[in-house]
Amino acid sequence: MVTICEMSDSDDDDVPQLSSHALAALQEFYAEQKQHPDPNGDDKYNIGVIEENWQLSQFWYSQETALRLAKEAIAAAGEGGRVACVSTPSVYQKLRELRSKLLSVCLFEFDRRFAVYGEDFIFYDYSRPLDFPGDVAAHSFDVVIADPPYLSVDCLRKTAETVRYLTRGKILLCTGLLA
Secondary structure, X not given: OOOXXXXXXXXXXXXXXXXXXXXXXXXXXXXXXXXXXXXXXXXXXXXOOOOOOHHHOOXXXXXXXXXXXXXXXXXXXXXXXXXXXXXXXXXXXXXXHOOOOOOEEEEEEOOHHHHHHHHHEEEOOOOOOOOOOOOOOOOOEEEEEEOOOOOOHXXXXXXXXXXXXXXXXXXXXXXXXXX
Protein backbone atom coordinates (compact mmCIF):
# COMPACT_ATOMS: atom_id res chain seq x y z
CA MET A 1 0.00 0.00 0.00
CA VAL A 2 1.31 3.47 -0.91
CA THR A 3 0.59 6.42 1.33
CA ILE A 4 0.04 9.63 -0.61
CA CYS A 5 0.19 12.12 2.27
CA GLU A 6 1.69 11.96 5.71
CA MET A 7 0.60 14.21 8.55
CA SER A 8 2.92 15.38 11.28
CA ASP A 9 2.44 17.02 14.64
CA SER A 10 4.56 20.05 13.73
CA ASP A 11 3.42 23.65 13.36
CA ASP A 12 2.57 22.94 9.73
CA ASP A 13 -0.29 20.55 10.53
CA ASP A 14 -2.44 22.04 7.78
CA VAL A 15 0.14 21.48 5.05
CA PRO A 16 -0.03 17.94 3.63
CA GLN A 17 3.27 16.33 2.63
CA LEU A 18 3.88 13.62 0.06
CA SER A 19 5.04 10.28 1.32
CA SER A 20 8.51 9.18 0.23
CA HIS A 21 6.91 6.68 -2.23
CA ALA A 22 4.62 9.30 -3.76
CA LEU A 23 7.48 11.81 -4.00
CA ALA A 24 9.67 9.22 -5.76
CA ALA A 25 6.84 8.43 -8.21
CA LEU A 26 6.34 12.15 -8.92
CA GLN A 27 10.05 12.67 -9.53
CA GLU A 28 10.08 9.68 -11.91
CA PHE A 29 7.11 11.14 -13.79
CA TYR A 30 8.85 14.52 -14.16
CA ALA A 31 12.03 12.82 -15.39
CA GLU A 32 10.02 10.94 -18.06
CA GLN A 33 8.31 14.15 -19.16
CA LYS A 34 11.69 15.81 -19.72
CA GLN A 35 12.64 12.96 -22.07
CA HIS A 36 9.64 13.64 -24.34
CA PRO A 37 9.93 16.88 -26.30
CA ASP A 38 7.00 19.28 -26.41
CA PRO A 39 4.88 18.52 -29.53
CA ASN A 40 4.29 22.26 -29.88
CA GLY A 41 7.99 23.12 -29.58
CA ASP A 42 10.92 23.20 -31.96
CA ASP A 43 11.16 19.39 -32.10
CA LYS A 44 7.55 18.89 -33.22
CA TYR A 45 8.68 17.45 -36.54
CA ASN A 46 10.74 14.66 -34.96
CA ILE A 47 9.30 11.18 -35.33
CA GLY A 48 7.97 9.96 -32.01
CA VAL A 49 7.25 13.37 -30.48
CA ILE A 50 3.59 12.52 -30.96
CA GLU A 51 3.34 8.95 -29.78
CA GLU A 52 1.59 6.14 -31.65
CA ASN A 53 -2.04 5.54 -30.76
CA TRP A 54 -2.78 1.88 -31.34
CA GLN A 55 -6.52 2.53 -31.03
CA LEU A 56 -6.18 4.52 -34.26
CA SER A 57 -4.08 1.75 -35.84
CA GLN A 58 -0.99 3.97 -35.76
CA PHE A 59 2.42 2.45 -36.18
CA TRP A 60 5.21 4.88 -37.04
CA TYR A 61 7.86 4.01 -39.57
CA SER A 62 11.40 3.63 -38.30
CA GLN A 63 13.70 6.63 -38.81
CA GLU A 64 15.39 4.80 -41.69
CA THR A 65 12.15 3.93 -43.47
CA ALA A 66 10.70 7.43 -43.05
CA LEU A 67 13.94 8.94 -44.37
CA ARG A 68 13.96 6.63 -47.39
CA LEU A 69 10.32 7.42 -48.24
CA ALA A 70 10.88 11.16 -47.71
CA LYS A 71 13.90 11.16 -50.04
CA GLU A 72 11.93 9.26 -52.69
CA ALA A 73 9.10 11.80 -52.42
CA ILE A 74 11.50 14.75 -52.71
CA ALA A 75 13.13 13.21 -55.79
CA ALA A 76 9.79 12.40 -57.42
CA ALA A 77 8.15 15.77 -56.65
CA GLY A 78 11.09 17.86 -57.82
CA GLU A 79 11.84 21.45 -56.93
CA GLY A 80 8.67 23.39 -56.19
CA GLY A 81 6.65 20.16 -56.04
CA ARG A 82 3.77 19.27 -53.78
CA VAL A 83 3.60 16.14 -51.63
CA ALA A 84 0.49 14.76 -49.90
CA CYS A 85 1.11 12.42 -46.96
CA VAL A 86 -2.08 10.39 -46.49
CA SER A 87 -2.07 8.62 -43.12
CA THR A 88 1.73 8.82 -43.05
CA PRO A 89 2.62 11.28 -40.30
CA SER A 90 6.13 9.93 -39.77
CA VAL A 91 6.97 10.58 -43.44
CA TYR A 92 5.50 14.08 -43.13
CA GLN A 93 7.61 14.66 -40.01
CA LYS A 94 10.75 13.46 -41.80
CA LEU A 95 10.04 15.72 -44.79
CA ARG A 96 9.72 18.68 -42.42
CA GLU A 97 12.70 17.61 -40.35
CA LEU A 98 14.78 17.66 -43.53
CA ARG A 99 13.58 21.25 -43.83
CA SER A 100 12.96 20.83 -47.50
CA LYS A 101 11.90 24.33 -48.47
CA LEU A 102 11.86 23.32 -52.10
CA LEU A 103 8.49 21.63 -51.84
CA SER A 104 5.10 21.96 -50.23
CA VAL A 105 3.90 19.17 -47.93
CA CYS A 106 0.43 18.44 -46.50
CA LEU A 107 -0.53 15.80 -43.96
CA PHE A 108 -3.95 14.19 -44.42
CA GLU A 109 -4.56 12.56 -41.05
CA PHE A 110 -7.43 11.49 -38.77
CA ASP A 111 -5.57 12.17 -35.52
CA ARG A 112 -6.19 15.79 -34.60
CA ARG A 113 -3.05 15.92 -32.44
CA PHE A 114 -1.26 16.65 -35.71
CA ALA A 115 -3.13 19.94 -35.99
CA VAL A 116 -0.01 21.40 -34.31
CA TYR A 117 1.34 21.49 -37.89
CA GLY A 118 -1.05 24.32 -38.71
CA GLU A 119 -2.04 24.77 -42.34
CA ASP A 120 -0.10 21.64 -43.32
CA PHE A 121 -2.64 19.51 -41.42
CA ILE A 122 -5.85 18.47 -43.18
CA PHE A 123 -8.30 16.32 -41.25
CA TYR A 124 -8.81 13.06 -43.13
CA ASP A 125 -11.23 10.23 -42.43
CA TYR A 126 -10.72 7.35 -44.88
CA SER A 127 -14.41 6.46 -44.57
CA ARG A 128 -15.20 9.82 -46.24
CA PRO A 129 -12.49 9.72 -48.94
CA LEU A 130 -13.32 12.98 -50.71
CA ASP A 131 -14.40 15.11 -47.76
CA PHE A 132 -11.78 17.87 -47.92
CA PRO A 133 -11.79 21.61 -47.39
CA GLY A 134 -12.61 23.62 -50.52
CA ASP A 135 -9.01 24.66 -51.10
CA VAL A 136 -7.87 21.06 -51.71
CA ALA A 137 -8.12 20.80 -55.48
CA ALA A 138 -8.24 17.62 -57.54
CA HIS A 139 -4.92 16.46 -59.00
CA SER A 140 -3.00 19.15 -57.08
CA PHE A 141 -0.16 17.01 -55.70
CA ASP A 142 2.87 15.81 -57.63
CA VAL A 143 3.36 12.87 -55.27
CA VAL A 144 0.95 11.15 -52.88
CA ILE A 145 2.36 8.88 -50.18
CA ALA A 146 -0.35 6.75 -48.60
CA ASP A 147 -0.50 4.02 -45.99
CA PRO A 148 -4.10 2.95 -45.36
CA PRO A 149 -4.73 2.81 -41.61
CA TYR A 150 -6.41 -0.61 -41.72
CA LEU A 151 -5.66 -3.78 -43.65
CA SER A 152 -9.03 -4.26 -45.26
CA VAL A 153 -10.28 -4.13 -48.83
CA ASP A 154 -12.78 -1.38 -47.93
CA CYS A 155 -10.09 0.82 -46.39
CA LEU A 156 -7.75 0.30 -49.34
CA ARG A 157 -10.54 1.12 -51.84
CA LYS A 158 -11.44 4.33 -50.05
CA THR A 159 -7.80 5.35 -49.62
CA ALA A 160 -7.26 4.67 -53.34
CA GLU A 161 -10.19 6.98 -54.12
CA THR A 162 -8.49 9.70 -52.08
CA VAL A 163 -5.16 9.09 -53.80
CA ARG A 164 -6.73 9.22 -57.30
CA TYR A 165 -8.34 12.54 -56.43
CA LEU A 166 -5.16 14.13 -55.04
CA THR A 167 -2.43 12.89 -57.39
CA ARG A 168 -1.16 14.18 -60.68
CA GLY A 169 0.16 10.68 -61.26
CA LYS A 170 2.96 9.70 -58.84
CA ILE A 171 1.96 7.43 -55.97
CA LEU A 172 3.91 5.76 -53.19
CA LEU A 173 1.59 3.21 -51.59
CA CYS A 174 2.77 1.46 -48.43
CA THR A 175 0.66 -1.35 -47.00
CA GLY A 176 0.76 -4.90 -45.76
CA LEU A 177 -1.23 -7.94 -46.80
CA LEU A 178 -4.96 -7.37 -46.94
CA ALA A 179 -7.12 -9.23 -44.47
